[in-house]
Amino acid sequence: DIQMTQSPSTISASIxxxxxxxxxxxxxxxxxxxxxxxxxxxxxxxxxxxxSKLGGGVPSRFSGxxxxxxxxxxxxxxxxxxxxxxxxxxxxxxxxxxxxGTKVEV
Amino acid sequence: xxxxxxxxxxxxxxxxxxxxxxxxxxxTVWNNYMTWIRHPPGKGLEWVxxxxxxxxxxxxxxxxxxxxxxxxxxxxxxxxxxTSLTAGDTAVYYCATxxxxxxxxxxxxxxxxx
Numbered sequence: 565d566i567q568m569t570q571s572p573s574t575i576s577a578s579i580x581x582x583x584x585x586x587x588x589x590x591x592x593x594x595x596x597x598x599x600x601x602x603x604x605x606x607x608x609x610x611x612x613x614x615x616s617k618l619g620g621g622v623p624s625r626f627s628g629x630x631x632x633x634x635x636x637x638x639x640x641x642x643x644x645x646x647x648x649x650x651x652x653x654x655x656x657x658x659x660x661x662x663x664x665g666t667k668v669e670v
Numbered sequence: 671x672x673x674x675x676x677x678x679x680x681x682x683x684x685x686x687x688x689x690x691x692x693x694x695x696x697x698t699v700w701n702n703y704m705t706w707i708r709h710p711p712g713k714g715l716e717w718v719x720x721x722x723x724x725x726x727x728x729x730x731x732x733x734x735x736x737x738x739x740x741x742x743x744x745x746x747x748x749x750x751x752x753t754s755l756t757a758g759d760t761a762v763y764y765c766a767t768x769x770x771x772x773x774x775x776x777x778x779x780x781x782x783x784x
Contacts, residue, residue: 565731598769600715602709602715607764607774607775607776607777608707608715608764608774609772609774610769610772610774613768613769613770613772614769614770617770619769619772620772649714651714651715653715653717653769655705655720655768655769656703656768657728658728659717659728659730659731660705660717660720660728661717662707662714662715662716662717663714664714665714665715
């Protein structure tokens with residue numbers, strides 16, 4: 565099975581910071597990668613699909629890039645509502661693995 | 671408006687079985703990608719199972735042979751049958767559409783404990 569590895573596991577950041585989260589696949593997944601934002605007690609929210617396409621209603625400060633095995637989620641200017649845990653997920657395959665998550669905290 | 675509503679969770683003893691339902695409105699379950707994802711307490715998101723538009727079904731290794739995904743065209747509902755439950759299956763279970771459409775339910779809690 566393809567493994568997904570996120571880094572770092574925790575980011576300490578301030579309002580206005582540029583935040584970057586990396587996700588690496590153990591083998592090529594083309595562009596079949598999604599990014600999610602998850603807050604306690606709520607359903608996860610799709611931010612990015614197909615590596616770089618913005619999900620519905622997602623602010624433009626979120627962007628995704630990459631293909632093959634290396635992917636990145638960028639928040640251009642961190643806002644108060646962005647403190648959460650972020651996950652990458654390989655999808656459209658036989659095993660749709662999540663990364664282990666990156667917590668963005670103050 | 672698209673809505674996904676999970677139900678069927680609860681407290682169940684180890685070795686027991688449950689059927690989770692995901693009632694969907696505003697979106698057709700039958701010929702679309704649908705998936706189950708769970709969030710165990712204190713851990714990250716874990717993919718459980720997927721059914722593709724043509725009916726192919728796949729499962730995480732941790733649930734293979736114990737869980738079954740299915741869908742009902744007339745009820746427009748997605749199901750997940752859980753058997754041989756263990757404490758490791760304790761989680762909030764979510765149903766969702768593909769990331770491209772991005773719809774999620776609010777989840778249903780499954781607690782496996784004696």
